[in-house]
Amino acid sequence: xxxxxxxxxxxxxxxxxxxxxxxxxxxxxxxxxxxxxxxxxxxxxxxxxxxxxxxxxxxxxxxxxxxxxxxxxxxxxxxxxxxxxxxxxxxxxxxxxxxxxxxxxxxxxxxxxxxxxxxxxxxxxxxxxxxxxxxxxxxxxxxxxxxxxxxxxxxxxxxxxxxxxxxxxxxxxxxxxxxxxxxxxxxxxxxxxxxxxxxxxxxxxxxxxxxxxxxxxxxxxxxxxxxxxxxxxxxxxxxxxxxxxxxxxxxxxxxxxxxxxxxxxxxxxxxxxxxxxxxxxxxxxxxxxxxxxxxxxxxxxxxxxxxxxxxxxxxxxxxxxxxxxxxxxxxxxxxxxxxxxxxxxxxxxxxxxxxxxxxxxxxxxxxxxxxxxxxxxxxxxxxxxxxxxxxxxxxxxxxxxxxxxxxxxxxxxxxxxxxxxxxxxxxxxxxxxxxxxxxxxxxxxxx
Numbered sequence: 001x002x003x004x005x006x007x008x009x010x011x012x013x014x015x016x017x018x019x020x021x022x023x024x025x026x027x028x029x030x031x032x033x034x035x036x037x038x039x040x041x042x043x044x045x046x047x048x049x050x051x052x053x054x055x056x057x058x059x060x061x062x063x064x065x066x067x068x069x070x071x072x073x074x075x076x077x078x079x080x081x082x083x084x085x086x087x088x089x090x091x092x093x094x095x096x097x098x099x100x101x102x103x104x105x106x107x108x109x110x111x112x113x114x115x116x117x118x119x120x121x122x123x124x125x126x127x128x129x130x131x132x133x134x135x136x137x138x139x140x141x142x143x144x145x146x147x148x149x150x151x152x153x154x155x156x157x158x159x160x161x162x163x164x165x166x167x168x169x170x171x172x173x174x175x176x177x178x179x180x181x182x183x184x185x186x187x188x189x190x191x192x193x194x195x196x197x198x199x200x201x202x203x204x205x206x207x208x209x210x211x212x213x214x215x216x217x218x219x220x221x222x223x224x225x226x227x228x229x230x231x232x233x234x235x236x237x238x239x240x241x242x243x244x245x246x247x248x249x250x251x252x253x254x255x256x257x258x259x260x261x262x263x264x265x266x267x268x269x270x271x272x273x274x275x276x277x278x279x280x281x282x283x284x285x286x287x288x289x290x291x292x293x294x295x296x297x298x299x300x301x302x303x304x305x306x307x308x309x310x311x312x313x314x315x316x317x318x319x320x321x322x323x324x325x326x327x328x329x330x331x332x333x334x335x336x337x338x339x340x341x342x343x344x345x346x347x348x349x350x351x352x353x354x355x356x357x358x359x360x361x362x363x364x365x366x367x368x369x370x371x372x373x374x375x376x377x378x379x380x381x382x383x384x385x386x387x388x389x390x391x392x393x394x395x396x397x398x399x400x401x402x403x404x405x406x407x408x409x410x411x412x413x414x415x416x417x418x419x420x421x422x423x424x425x426x427x428x429x430x431x432x433x434x435x436x437x438x439x440x441x442x443x444x445x446x447x
Contacts, residue, residue: 006234006253010139011179013257014132014170019124021258022131029264030130032404034431035411036095036268037109038439040088041069043348043414045446049202050087053209057083066114067440070418070447077114078216081164084110084443085209089156090202091351092330093414095266096275098378098399100141101149103156104163104266106208108133111164111215115171116436123434125171133167134263139253140233142262144240146308147247149194154204157192158243160211161218162233168219184228185218186211187239197312200325267379267399270406271346273329273336276309279381279397280333281340287385287393288344295342297387298364303333304373304382314370321365323356337383338364348414418446 001009022030044050054071057079066080069087088094088106095105112129115121121129141159148155165186169179192207222228232239233250240248271281280303287293305314313333314320323329329336329351338361340346349355373382379399386392400406408428415424423442430438 005180005230006250007180007183007230007232008176009254010136010166010257011169011176011183013254014136014166015174015176015179017128017132017170017258019128022127023261026131026261026264027127029402030127030134031432031434032268032402032407033095033105033130033134034109034434034439035428036407037088037105038427038431038443039411039414040091040093040106041084041443042418042446043093044087044090045070045418047087047090049090049205050083053083053086064118065120066117067444069443072444077118078213080114080117081110081212081216082209084114085160085212086205087209089208090205091272091348092274093269093272095268097138097141097266098275099146099265100144100155101146101275102137102141102159103208104134104137104141104263107156107160107163107212107215108137108167110209111167111212112171113436113439114212115168115216117440119171121171121436123436126434126436129167129171131263132170133163134266135257135261136166137163138262138265143248143250143253144244145247145249147244149308149312151244152194153243154192154194154207157207157211158190158239160192160208161186161189161214162239164212164215165218165222166215168216169222172219172223174219174223178222179219180230181226181228182215182219182222184230184232185221185226186215187229187232189214189218190239190243194312196327197331198316200319200323200327202327204327268402268407270400270403270410271336272348272351274313274331275399276306276379276381277313277333277336278399279379280337280383281346282400283381283383283395283397284337284340284385285344285346287383287395288341291393293341293385293387295360295364297389298341298385299367299388300386301337301341301364301368302384302386303337303368303370304376304384305333305370306376306378306380307372307374310370310372322362326351329356332365333370334365334368335361337368338362
């Protein structure tokens, strides 16, 4: 299959993947992926975007056995994936591939849960779908790097339908040719503009839910014989060429599948903001603790930033200094660093409008500047604190690695916003067992 299209080579691997072939470290990561996404769903279950998309899903769905968070009735899987994908991404607290800034969890997990419920899939099938979906997402996203963002596209929205199609097709047990066809159909659904960065619009969140919806529909069409193009990933007029020209790095996209696991490179978030901001918060909090720095003692902050991240988290300056919408707060380096220094902590409170309007946070945000640093790549960061007494502290850092204890604490804090303590504990056990029906039942009970 060396000369076969990339879409077919990926499909052949995923169609043949079975649970016994998945190493224990990947199983453990899959549990954390499920747990993290379940917490995000519950943490945002009562938010305005959740209310709107859930109502739309109920209007559009007729029958089905899949669960959307906070929805008492069962839905068709594509509608459940739409609702849960939007809601899971709406806090911007979901995991990210550092090489591409693509968010896999809010696509793979909602799609896998929806289809596992609809089809009555065994726990081992849910495991395979999550691990396999992450692997496909990692390899496709890695080939694009940050080139999509540079052209004004939201890379997560570009890859969401394709990744969803492969994930759905694996749960449907489609043969490799149909699975590749599903991916080809979904590639024509790829899209997503960074236009939301200008005014705090909610289209960013829609990209992932819409991708989940489209991917499931594409897999269902392919199952019924609707043909999709095999060359959508590396043939003439392929997805990468259409969006970024010659910038794709497709060579080796399917190398060592099943031996090397690229899916485990997706980094979890510990703060509700853009992933590139995370290490700056870590550094700010570490310096504050190490030197017993009081907020009033800080004269200014300088953040060294990778060039690709500037238009996302540093500009336009007015929106980043004083955010007026949740999307702006999530994507503001200045605001999040200033809030962390002022409060000595960074949590879900960062999304509260009352914090956007605080005078102390605003003053420090205005005293925070950025410097473009071409030496930085991915989620690498460097931050300087300048104190009023003349002292200066500087530290470099990367995004935090996997910490199961912190992730469990994050899940419990978010889940506790929508479920009683016994429900939080029961859901945690269900996730550990990959028990899709029980997970869905608790998501439906969210208030």
